[in-house]
Amino acid sequence: MKNDIDSKFILSVFDKIIQHGEKKGEEHFLMGIKVYTDFDGYTLFVEDAQVQLNFGFHNKYHFNYEKEEHCEKFIKKLKAIDDEY
Template sequence: MKNDLEPAKVLLAYEKIIKNGTETEFGKIYQGVEAYSDYDGYTVYMKGNGVELKMGFHNTYHLEYEQERLKEAFIKKVLLLADEKS
């Protein structure tokens, strides 16, 4: 898999969603991206618009999606969130 995301950017976006988002059943949602983690916090999840990102221990990640254009839009959104001034 091509390395589309920098783990540091993913974690920045995750933190912004958790800080600024509104409560959901699993975590928080902010600007259309939902973020949550497993019980111990070692695995974080972000999802939106038909794409789910799972980032685990040692900054490995996996993207699930059905259409390439949805993946690209999701990655763009995550990077925008990471670069956004809080």
């Protein structure tokens, strides 16, 4: 799977999790996804138990995962959040 994902989509899902998710410290949780930022807010982190997505300056992002199927499930979770909220 090629990891092409729209930057606006990532930002939209991140915002929806912040708005509708449960806050614990500096992290927000919704539907199995956790989001938070680095200390200066320039890098966003979106993750579940198997995948981490780092989204940063100039709309550059990087996925960390072991198996392709993990990433596919992760993206489905993000789409479900985007559709539901």
